[in-house]
Amino acid sequence: MARSSTRVALLIGAAALILVLLSTGQYSSSSLGISSIREGYGIFERVVRAPFSFIAGIWNHYVFLVNTSYENETLQKELNELRVRTMRLQELENENERLRAMLDFKGKFHDFSLIPASVLSQDITHVFKTVIIDKGSRSGFGINTPILNPSGVIGKVIAVSPHTAQVLLITDPNSSIPALIESSRVKGIIKGRGESLLSLEYVRSVEDVKVGDSVVTSGLLGMFPKGLKLGYVREVRKDDRQIFADIIVEPCVKMEKIEEVFGIAQGVEVSD
């Protein structure tokens, strides 16, 4: 009798707990001490990783240096080539600056302060796409901090603790970012599909959208700076009976291969 009453009490307690958790809404996992779990895991992961990094360091810096001299020569050649290219790019950038000034455009991307971070872990479920990174509020990350790498936008921070942050990838079904087609300036919303592709929604069927068009952030809502690469149009399906076209976008970033990322420090000027 006592045993069954314990069970009933536990069940009622669990049901109440779930109802409270579900009613707190999505992505409020920084509350209720859940962020401290991630924080603890961050420390645990670093401790576990340390001996492997040590061995990898010995391997990479001592054992694996057989062909270093040859590689050094090759890299030197590449470096010289890249220096020439950089000079050319510098010239183009200067020209671009002048044209911008002429058109009274304000330079928007010069004030970016990028914070580097590494990916600690992936989402444990199949459906949701989040990662945990090894930098948090102490490094300048906050809720909605945009996360990117040199290839393009990765996502935004949805929960943060002092030394870790949870990032919602743009491929997650809950992710939506204001975007535009770079060439035609057609605006829409980029949404995650749960798989490795994205969809560009709310673009009218009559708009000019072609396969291969580049999709960038539009800067609306102020969360993401304008002009960051999101992906390329992979497929366009138009139906005369529907108002909006069905546009599939392939992200610039291979989400399954991300290791190093950057966060844009908060307080950076963004376009609106």
Next chain:
Amino acid sequence: MLKVWKFQISLFGILFVAILMEATVIPAVWAPLRVDFFIGMIIGQIIFVPFSQGFPFVILGSLILQAFSGARLGLIPLLYIFIFLAIEVLKNFIYLENAYTQALLGIFFYFLFVVAMAFLSDFSYLKGTTSPLAAGAVLTGCLSPMMVYIVGRLQTVYELEYE
């Protein structure tokens, strides 16, 4: 009483190692692959631990797992508690202490977990994940008896005896 606490702390230690495997090591090998170690631990709880201790462990354990997912807060505990209660009912009808049964339960509840999560969001999100799903289910099936064994072994080490 102290032994019970030590047993529970050891279980959470194992859970952290399982999370390290689930969230860091396995995705590093094959990004879309997800393997569930917790289902095996739940079966182990039902076989070796009384309800009054197993149930709080499942609640706390699933809350810890929630920290590693973008799912709506409470969804993961909800699904794992359902799995716990379902196996608790099933133990009256099937013999749980058989490794093959544990493996089959692991596979079944792995699929059930994924389907339930997709049902509560959208089934289209599972498109193109057939191979990692199948591999994940098979690995979960293989790992479930091992996790049950670990829970049982811990109970023996701490010389815990329940009625």
